[in-house]
Amino acid sequence: MKGATLKDVAREALVSVASVSRVINGLDNVTDDVRSRVLSAASKLKYIPHGGARSLATSRNNTIGVLLPDIYGEFFSEIIRGIDQSARECGLHIMVSGSHGDLNETVGAIRSMAGRVDGMLVMLPFASPNSLREILPNDFPIVAISSQLNDDNGGVISVDNCGGALKAVRHLYDVGCKRIAHISGPQSNFEANERENGFLKGLETCFIGQEPLVFEGDFTEEAGRAAIDEFFKNGTPPDGIFAANDMMAVGALTRLQEIGIKVPDDVAIIGFDDIPITRFTSPTISTIRVGIFEVGKRGLNYLYSMLEDKEFQSTDKRSGIVFLPELIIRASTQKVRKV
């Protein structure tokens, strides 16, 4: 029992395929009589329009592709939630693809996805989205989230990671820290670099004369623990730590407590991302918050504008959208003022 087609419904309802199509698509130029005959025939046959045939005829897929680096945790679900909500409002489907080990795999995923979507929302922290242009037609709509895209036909949604990091450092300064350290993300990661730049900039401004003290982590809890061991092995230990993400801040916190160092009194800690865990550790962890849900939502809206409004392509596109993260103060930086 193959699925019913337009033609089957037409036969059942004793009308032409054109009329069925009109009813199904909700056009108003049909008699009530025809409409009801078609509708009942359709539901009797459990008719489902063939999406492929539709997009062939209309050259519209009503689907956008979402390419994400790694499908992990809160961050991922929040961004998808934003995208999904916005997509529903725009009447679009979303096709997601995550966790691509290497570039080849990513390229493959893009290739096979491109033919089924009207545009793509991509987040590629390790590779430049410009490489997409070597595969995709120049006018294929792309919106990049948090990454560079030097491109005349794509938009960018970015988060001011550097500015956020700066806020973190300035906060450590404000609560009285004298010597601070940074646990960075991997060098290959674009956002990690920006956060490190923010740290360095803040150091120059507020902690004049201090040598940069940076441990390169990889965004895992374990890296946070390792950083502490490193910082306290030799040299003067810091009294304030800015971790490039919350998981590393959590790792640092637990390791500090294990070796008997008090947070925040001996060392203040601040993370980045505002994942839920930060509210449940003790002490709770200060952090820099980015409205991930909003980022996803705006990203999809942006792409939608590009799709709908052909003019749009040549006007606003260059400017893009920038999100400024916000400082969330919790217990891990509430040290007794020592100044």
Next chain:
Amino acid sequence: MKGATLKDVAREALVSVASVSRVINGLDNVTDDVRSRVLSAASKLKYIPHGGARSLATSRNNTIGVLLPDIYGEFFSEIIRGIDQSARECGLHIMVSGSHGDLNETVGAIRSMAGRVDGMLVMLPFASPNSLREILPNDFPIVAISSQLNDDNGGVISVDNCGGALKAVRHLYDVGCKRIAHISGPQSNFEANERENGFLKGLETCFIGQEPLVFEGDFTEEAGRAAIDEFFKNGTPPDGIFAANDMMAVGALTRLQEIGIKVPDDVAIIGFDDIPITRFTSPTISTIRVGIFEVGKRGLNYLYSMLEDKEFQSTDKRSGIVFLPELIIRASTQKVRKV
């Protein structure tokens, strides 16, 4: 500049469309000469096969739809991660749709998705997936996750929620609790009901004679707090609590501590789900763990079998797959044995 088609590539490479199609699809009955001409023409024109046309011709979408209740947190990202990984292995795309307020919206989402996918992986805690059959053709492949599906043409992946809850209760008994309470999920939720049944069953077995003490929550932290206020308002308070999910366990824990009751010494707490937060509260929270990632992965594989193997439909299908959750013992139930 519209995207190039097969015909364009054929013209450029001086071959027929059939040959181009063969090269693109990796068939081996083409000369090396033709293959290389086609390949270079294709990359020169940045040719992307039109997915719609493809699925029209082959009647295969190479895409499966994933319908989830709510796109929130860890649970969601884990299940998608499992599905995504498995889909990549099977060469399938996934189309996701989440957060459906009411049934109508869900029906709409299903309708418009059905025509673009080869099968669906659905999780509908509030509605019976049998209602899908009123919309979809009888032979449309469906796999339901954690919900009933009395259907000859669909599979079920289920989690033994009842068995998991039983383990939790038995554990409370083993650590010496004398009187236990349950914070349930909403009545309308299928899994919540099963967990409550497990609680009741455990009560009958281990706590002979105790009246059931149940507070109906809604899976939020706030509900956990409210439950505590209720339990400690009047009557004999419990010395062991089983919450239907971890967030409510967290809420209960913090509320207990606020009103000066010690966990685990005065009251032991155990949750359900093993979300990451349970490892960072103090004390850490015991829980019942389900391998969500695995559930997603197996779910997709199951669906894939149905797609590939027509015979499959009439053999294994009824049995389905059941996951038995595992007990994770942490600090919140390590009370000094009082027996």
Next chain:
DNA sequence: TAAAATTGTGTAAACGTTTACAATAATCTT
């Protein structure tokens, strides 16, 4: 009431693939 405008319906041509089949060229058989 005849001409003109409006409305509802049907016919048939796209849309871009895949693939059965026919046709041709190349390679084996004896």
Next chain:
DNA sequence: AAGATTATTGTAAACGTTTACACAATTTTA
């Protein structure tokens, strides 16, 4: 070296929609 295979290529017919256009039936206009 002629016939029989085999390997490569091309032609054309699906696949299930949408939609421009033509036509017929109705209503409006003068």
